Amino acid sequence: xxxxxxxxxxxxxxxxxxxxxxxxxxxxxxxxxxxxxxxxxxxxxxxxxxxxxxxxxxxxxxxxxxxxxxxxxxxxxxxxxxxxxxxxxxxxxxxxxxxxxxxxxxxxxxxxxxxxxxxxxxxxxxxxxxxxxxxxxxxxxxxxxxxxxxxx
Amino acid sequence: xxxxxxxxxxxxxxxxxxxxxxxxxxxxxxxxxxxxxxxxxxxxxxxxxxxxxxxxxxxxxxxxxxxxxxxxxxxxxxxxxxxxxxxxxxxxxxxxxxxxxxxxxxxxxxxxxxxxxxxxxxxxxxxxxxxxxxxxxxxxxxxxxxxxxxxx
DNA sequence: TATTGTTATACTCTATAACTATA
DNA sequence: TATAGTTATAGAGTATAACAATA
Numbered sequence: 001x002x003x004x005x006x007x008x009x010x011x012x013x014x015x016x017x018x019x020x021x022x023x024x025x026x027x028x029x030x031x032x033x034x035x036x037x038x039x040x041x042x043x044x045x046x047x048x049x050x051x052x053x054x055x056x057x058x059x060x061x062x063x064x065x066x067x068x069x070x071x072x073x074x075x076x077x078x079x080x081x082x083x084x085x086x087x088x089x090x091x092x093x094x095x096x097x098x099x100x101x102x103x104x105x106x107x108x109x110x111x112x113x114x115x116x117x118x119x120x121x122x123x124x125x126x127x128x129x130x131x132x133x134x135x136x137x138x139x140x141x142x143x144x145x146x147x148x149x150x151x152x
Numbered sequence: 153x154x155x156x157x158x159x160x161x162x163x164x165x166x167x168x169x170x171x172x173x174x175x176x177x178x179x180x181x182x183x184x185x186x187x188x189x190x191x192x193x194x195x196x197x198x199x200x201x202x203x204x205x206x207x208x209x210x211x212x213x214x215x216x217x218x219x220x221x222x223x224x225x226x227x228x229x230x231x232x233x234x235x236x237x238x239x240x241x242x243x244x245x246x247x248x249x250x251x252x253x254x255x256x257x258x259x260x261x262x263x264x265x266x267x268x269x270x271x272x273x274x275x276x277x278x279x280x281x282x283x284x285x286x287x288x289x290x291x292x293x294x295x296x297x298x299x300x301x302x303x304x
Numbered sequence: 305t306a307t308t309g310t311t312a313t314a315c316t317c318t319a320t321a322a323c324t325a326t327a
Numbered sequence: 328t329a330t331a332g333t334t335a336t337a338g339a340g341t342a343t344a345a346c347a348a349t350a
Contacts, residue, residue: 010208010211010215010219011207014204017269018277018285018288018292020200021289021293022177022178022292023178024292025174025292026177026179027178027296029174055162059162063162117166124171124295125170128291135284135287137168139288140173141173143280144177
């Protein structure tokens with residue numbers, strides 16, 4: 001506004017839109033998760049990869065990419081970073097694929113990351129006290145399942 | 153997995169988490185919005201700025217930044233891009249602030265962008281048929297309102 | 305032919321620091 | 328001192344194209 005006494009009072013024509021609310025809520029959530037994970041030295045994607053790897057021993061990085069919607073090309077530096085930290089190792093599978101597994105410290109970090117993410121999830125659900133959390137979950141799944149991933 | 157006959161069948165330990173669902177739903181939504189806006193040559197942020205500007209004549213780019221959670225420094229190229237396209241113009245306000253306004257073609261584009269975003273919103277709500285849309289909206293607002301913006 | 309892993313590259317978004325000019 | 332606008336820069340995230348080796 002041009003009134004210098006009320007510089008923050010814009011009319012907000014997009015606040016009620018579902019898409020905008022969704023984007024903002026996701027952004028806030030990711031910010032909080034990133035802060036919660038700061039103690040581990042991991043970013044949300046890396047923590048997620050460790051957790052997925054812990055649940056799926058000896059899968060390939062392409063498998064993880066497909067599951068998480070990350071392109072093959074972008075998996076390379078992510079996995080390399082986790083190997084650099086000593087959390088993940090590769091072992092040849094069939095000549096073109098390599099099985100990924102967690103090292104001992106990688107298993108510890110996966111457990112730590114899982115704990116942090118679970119705690120964050122719980123803190124997040126507390127903010128939803130009084131709301132239909134299962135309904136929210138179902139609605140978000142309905143929305144997300146319209147996604148089409150090709151490369152992975 | 154190591155079984156080559158079922159390369160896509162990873163156990164997914166994060167799918168049920170609210171944070172993950174939120175991020176995925178937001179990502180799918182933004183992807184769809186970006187595709188819907190492609191015909192206008194605008195990205196979601198630019199379209200949003202035009203709509204905000206249409207509802208708030210003569211506000212400053214700092215005002216818009218605060219409303220949308222965009223830092224001052226990042227507003228510069230966004231506004232410059234909209235001026236380059238001939239949709240926005242600046243007029244001096246008080247020597248350090250500049251009032252932004254829509255040009256004639258900017259008003260047309262704002263209307264177009266609003267139409268596309270409203271249609272996208274409607275298509276989006278169709279996917280939620282059978283769900284409590286108002287409940288979803290309220291829950292997302294409750295989540296997003298825990299945000300703290302400083303710079304803007 | 306299709307897939308795995310890789311390199312190189314580019315664009316968007318976001319973030320900080322520092323500067324000028326003005327209130 | 329605080330704010331508006333700007334510049335430069337850096338880090339993430341995401342995208343494509345192309346390649347070698349393998350299935």
